[in-house]
Amino acid sequence: MSVNEEMEEHAHHAREPFDKRVAATMAIIAAALAVVSVSGHILTTEELLSQQKASDQWSYYQAKSIRRFSAETTYDVLTASNSPAAAKYSATAERYKKEGEDIQKEARHLEEESHVSGSEAFRAHVGEVFLEIAIVFSSLAILTKRDLLYWGGVISGLIGVGIAASALLIYFQHAA
Numbered sequence: 001m002s003v004n005e006e007m008e009e010h011a012h013h014a015r016e017p018f019d020k021r022v023a024a025t026m027a028i029i030a031a032a033l034a035v036v037s038v039s040g041h042i043l044t045t046e047e048l049l050s051q052q053k054a055s056d057q058w059s060y061y062q063a064k065s066i067r068r069f070s071a072e073t074t075y076d077v078l079t080a081s082n083s084p085a086a087a088k089y090s091a092t093a094e095r096y097k098k099e100g101e102d103i104q105k106e107a108r109h110l111e112e113e114s115h116v117s118g119s120e121a122f123r124a125h126v127g128e129v130f131l132e133i134a135i136v137f138s139s140l141a142i143l144t145k146r147d148l149l150y151w152g153g154v155i156s157g158l159i160g161v162g163i164a165a166s167a168l169l170i171y172f173q174h175a176a
Contacts, residue, residue, distance in 0.1 A: 127164025
């Protein structure tokens with residue numbers, strides 16, 4: 001064996017611990033990526049459900065408004081004809097007006113929940129992007145045997161976990 005061949009063999013064995021370290025880091029990043037990805041999907045689903053509930057409330061509000069308008073119109077007609085039943089429709093219109101205000105309040109609350117869930121989902125997805133970048137950097141580190149790429153992957157992974165963790169923290173605080 002020549003000196004050059006022996007040096008190459010020793011260099012190759014010296015790189016193996018690097019490969020193992022990077023591979024272990026990639027496995028951890030991949031596990032974090034899976035958790036963050038599923039969390040992001042859950043948060044997106046929460047956003048859509050809240051938006052659908054808000055939409056349902058606005059439809060309900062519209063139905064109550066139509067009923068109120070009908071009651072007010074009936075009241076106007078009965079008042080013009082001096083009917084004693086007019087008072088009943090006035091009270092009904094007022095009831096629909098009050099119920100409509102409560103429905104509006106609930107719809108706005110659900111819209112706000114949707115916006116909060118959307119913000120949390122966005123954060124989780126940004127965290128997911130950083131974790132994916134970390135996987136790419138780590139893969140490149142194995143191919144090129146460059147510490148700089150490895151540490152770039154580690155830093156990107158930590159940023160991704162931090163961003164995703166902040167989204168989940170906000171979610172759990174909001175849920176409590």
